Amino acid sequence: MFEIAVVLLLVVINGVFSLSELAVVSARRPRLRAMAAEGRPGAAAALKLAEDPGRFLSTVQIGITLVGVLAGAFSGSALGGMLSATLLKAGMPANIANPLGFGAVVAVVTYLSIVVGELVPKRLALRNPEGLACLMAPLMRLVSRIAAPAVWLLDTSTTAIFRLLGQGGASEERVTEDDVHSLVAEAEQSGAIEETEREMITGVLRLGDRPVRGIMTPRSDVHWIDLLAPEEETRALLMRTQHSRLAVGEGTVDALIGVVQTRELLAAYLAGQAFDVRAATRPAPVIPDAADALDALDVLRQAEVPVALVHDEYGHFEGIVTPADLLEAITGSFRANEDANEPGAVERDDGTWLLPGWLPADEMADRLRIRLPENRSFHTVAGFLLAAFGRIPSVGEARNILGWRFEVMDLDGRRIDKVLAAPAAAAAVPVPGRPGRGTMA
Template identity: 40%
Template sequence: MESRLFIEVSVLVILTLISGVLAMAELAIVSSRRERLQMLVDNGDKGALMALHLSREPTAFLSTVQVGITLIGILIGAFGSASLTDALAQLIAHVEVLEPYSRTIALAVVVGTITFFNVVLGELVPKRLALRNPERFAAALARPMSLLASVARPLVRLLTLATMFFLRVLGIKGDLSETTVTEEEIKVLVEQGAQAGVFEEVERDMVESIFRFGDKQLRSLMTPRTEIAWLDINDPEEVIRETISQSHHSRFPVCDGTLDRVIGTVDAKDLLPDSWAGKPFDLRAVLRPPLFLPETMLALRALERFKQTGIQGALLVDEFGGVEGMVTLIDMMEAIVGDIPTAEEIAEPPIVEREDGSYLVDGSLDVDDLKDLLDVDELPDEGDYQTLGGFIVSLIGRLPRVGDRVEWEDYRFEVVDMDGNRIDKVLIAKPPAT
């Protein structure tokens, strides 16, 4: 009796350990970084080579592991409850009060004990060990797991066909083995990596900016028409020199009387040789063909056009062909890495926090930066405007005046300065408690 009980317990322990090895191998292969496995391969580790192959084509291996763990779980439950329950029930029956319930109590104790040890030794402990050094365990277990996958291939194939048959009966078609990684999942991983110290804060911000960049239209990045520094081909040379010297830009549209009649663009550096030699320069001789893009074009597509044409700036036009603004490669870089301010902009940052906790904000602040400042995910009628100034106009419903106030959510917005019809400065504060 005792020897039989020992053998039965030993079988259960062995099955539990096998289940643990399968769980460890599964998590080790899935969690391993291919770059680290490749380093082990370069150092001559044959097990790492097989692990690398399994990580690249994991379908058959993972199916084998799942089938193995499921079958072992069934065997443990069936064998354990059948063999140990009777023995334990006989012991409990010696207690006269418990004798009528001895088998029920024994079954509950056996199932609970087997489940506990199977979860701990067959799942949690092996997986925790695998996570500590996944590449090492993957390399060590890859060879036997690959052999097991080869042996179990007919069974796995049969189960796969049966699965696909029942899915088709339910009207579900297609290959369900392929999974996609969503943008939100990547954002969560990057956020978790930043919290764990794997990524720097600036790296996290850049990744988030790249995702936002793909959804941006050019009009959200452009220098608006009213702020474009342009040269008139009809102006005297002295006026052109003055315009160039007073601007911090290096590339200028060249127009014939009005910004809507662009005849080309010019780089200031192309005018330097004649300027240094004291010769009068000829704008027409150094003109380059302009690049026109619709203001609604996505930034990623515009970046591709820049790469195709070699032109690093474009004039943006509306649906009627009128020039609405200008965008350059620098504008696109700033959308990803953040603003690259000039000396003047450093002296006057777009957001200034005041002592009372309110903010004095530039009206040209991008809506994405505004959402970060307000800590909100969406703004009302988003897409109809690109800046804080446009947001204020949308809320008020007309061109604002200095002193106009409007409230939204938990914030109060006050226009404190106007530059013509453009909102220059806005005071953002939480309204006082009543």
Template identity: 40%
Template sequence: MSELWFEIAVVLALVVVNGALAMAEMALVSAKKARLQAQAESHAGARAALRLIAEPGRYLSTIQVGITLIGMLAGAFSGATIAERVAVWLRPMAPVAAYADALAIGGVVVAITFVSLVAGELVPKRIALAHAETLAIALARPFEWAVRALGPVARVLDWTSDALLRLMGIRRRDAVPVTEEEIDLMLKEGAAAGAFEHKERELVKNVFRLGDREVGQIMTPRTEVVFLDLAEDVAVNLKRIADSPHTRFPVIDGDPENVIGIVAVKEIAAQSFAGRPVDLRAALRPPFFVPETTSALALIELFRTHRSQMALAVDEYGVIQGVATLGDILETVVGAVPASDGKSEQPMLTRRGDGSWLVDGMLPVDELKELLAVKALPGEQLGFRTLAGFVMARLGRVPAAADAFAWANFRFEVVDMDGKRIDKVLIVPPPPARKGTTTP
């Protein structure tokens, strides 16, 4: 009987080793690389884990070799030794004597399989998922020694696996870097779990948009820009400043196509406080021009380099199309902010009670696609950047109020025009499907 208990102890020990291998595998597979990198400077285990993760073929082959050897040893002990001893114990029992060998083998196989699955696979992997980085760091160094010891065997298995994959037309891919979509998904999950505020997720999402949006999408269009004109009386220019919430203005000298500088309200105020007459020309700063195709993210660095807070956006012909400021970039990230006069801009999107949306014509294309839950819009190759551009592209002309069209089950209706500019568009989504009906 003592030999039986010894053999059972050996099998249990093999199950424990199998569990350690399964735990190491799951910990290394599920550990967050960024968390390991954060601890790599001060922890040798983290560095070892990163080395293993960099070559997954080596450690996966080593684990498979170990698990296979353990399975063979456990099978040998359970089939050839433990089952035989259990059969000897069952044979004196008259009711089962005739089936002693079969019952012994079946019972031992079922028992060891159950213990192996629970204690050797499921429980270790659940623990590894719950404490991936901690276990990866703890197990990485001893596991590296095992990888070195079984290196030749693991390499042969790795090469064989690669050869078979190539025959199947499957190529090994390098690790894919984290994408914006994955980061947004992690933030979404974190917000749902309470680790992040939903507003924090929106801010991060909007920061990513800076790299995708062009200056032409965030600028104030030329038709809405307030210009100061040196050819006009000072009182006229001062009234324009007083009637506007802006703190910086582009300045022309009679010719609207020739901006000669930028003036800040504080410079004019400084002249007034000093008792000097207002002189716009003396307060001028050189104008700063950027292509309208410049990304909003690049514009931030250009503002820093040129020590400016206002840029004039020009098209490929050098014609001014609008003005972009640091405030426009801020609004791209945080949304509409109150102007200096305390008035807030109207929101780009207004949800109505019937489920439709009243949308500003200047809504950027990326936000429009997000609203419609589509990946692309027809005619994007034409280069439109806003909802107004999309509407004009679909209609093929400058629309009038009440013009409408349908696309992808959405109805678009021009509600308001500001001259030739589309001011507001009503977007009516498709009606929800009724319960019990199916779409053809």
């Protein structure tokens, strides 16, 4: 019984090392830092082990190897001999009893080592890596100190081999945007966050990748007040507009001088005061269309009136950007009241999608699960198709792109208004905006 107890103890010790190894390696460092800041016992020790993986893994390997050698030797010499003797007493020939006794003991000990010493501890570690890392870290640090000379030798040898292989630099712990998307998707699947929350988090990440041109209201849709227009025309515009702020120009939209808050003009008009648009005009900052959307956010925060005029590199007016445009990039596309009856992306029963031309291209990519090039000149579904066609297409024309067949369903003048996207058997064209050869089907 003593021999069996020793073997079982060695198997359990092997399981402790396996559990500690996977728990510390799988533990998320930001979570360990937060737990250490909260004063969680063992969190600081676990964080130090995670930050020095070479030393920690050497400690674990020494423990596992030593336990494996002891378990093999003890089980073979003690338990194997005992079982062989028992079989001999039962009348089994020696040429069969000896190999059978040792073989049976090795098989049982190997089975226990795999299940109890490896699989169970590792699956347990994956369920709560941070908590178990905090629990086991003090013990592992103690073992590391006791076996310091051997740990130093193994760690130094491993580092030397890495340098010979050209991998001498320490690896950096970097979290990519794809990692964040995967984590958010996993959180949604587990029920930790709702679908709407996941979409908003995705929108925040999209905002950092969009230039101002990709979120602004284009000049064709900008409502503005002409200082040279008759006063009656201006009053009629104020009465029917749904915007709280309007751009102000002199004769042409390319000569904008600022922004006016419509409530100030309407209040003066209703009070019977003088109707002076120029006096009510506030200066508006000008930002380039290639600036980042987050830069526009900083500009709007500091502006007297949160409206910025967008100009291209030649100084031409391209559109305006407001907090509502930034909000739309985060929460998804929604239209003003006059466009309330125009839906966004609509998935149909047959798996196809009806897409409006104004829909941001990255939102389309999220819904269709396709990847667009990072460096692209288009920002909407309409721009996506214009890049694919290389011209303004006609109604009914289609192209296969990235596994989808995009068909132009409707044009509003020269603007692509409605697009039907259907899964295609094969895509033969390169991604618009990406160098490469291909044919358009």
